[in-house]
Amino acid sequence: MLKRSIAMVRLRCPRCLKGKVFRSLWNTHDICPECMLEFKREDGYFFGAMYFSYGMGVALALPTTIFLMLTNVSQWLAFLIITFQLAILSPLLFRYSRVIWLHFDQYFDAR
Numbered sequence: 001m002l003k004r005s006i007a008m009v010r011l012r013c014p015r016c017l018k019g020k021v022f023r024s025l026w027n028t029h030d031i032c033p034e035c036m037l038e039f040k041r042e043d044g045y046f047f048g049a050m051y052f053s054y055g056m057g058v059a060l061a062l063p064t065t066i067f068l069m070l071t072n073v074s075q076w077l078a079f080l081i082i083t084f085q086l087a088i089l090s091p092l093l094f095r096y097s098r099v100i101w102l103h104f105d106q107y108f109d110a111r
């Protein structure tokens, strides 16, 4: 379990835990360069990653929202700050949601 967690943090393949999932900031490899696992199994495969992206986005925005509510910042400024925060973090949300989805799918589907 620890190896899998480390592989997820390092954005690695869910099967071999060594191959890189991404070939650039926004693009995944089609197959794992180490074990040849097919990452994109079908069209729309990464749709499920949106659930993880949404959850992580809420988890990141909620503390900021609570903090801004306690500081009496206007709603529009709070909206702009949170939107900016999520825009800045979108590459991380994108990449980690896909990798978590791959690991989730591999864990439950490969058994």
Ligand SMILES: [Zn+2]
Pocket: 013, 014, 015, 016, 017, 018, 019, 032, 033, 034, 035, 036, 037
């Ligand atoms: Zn692999």
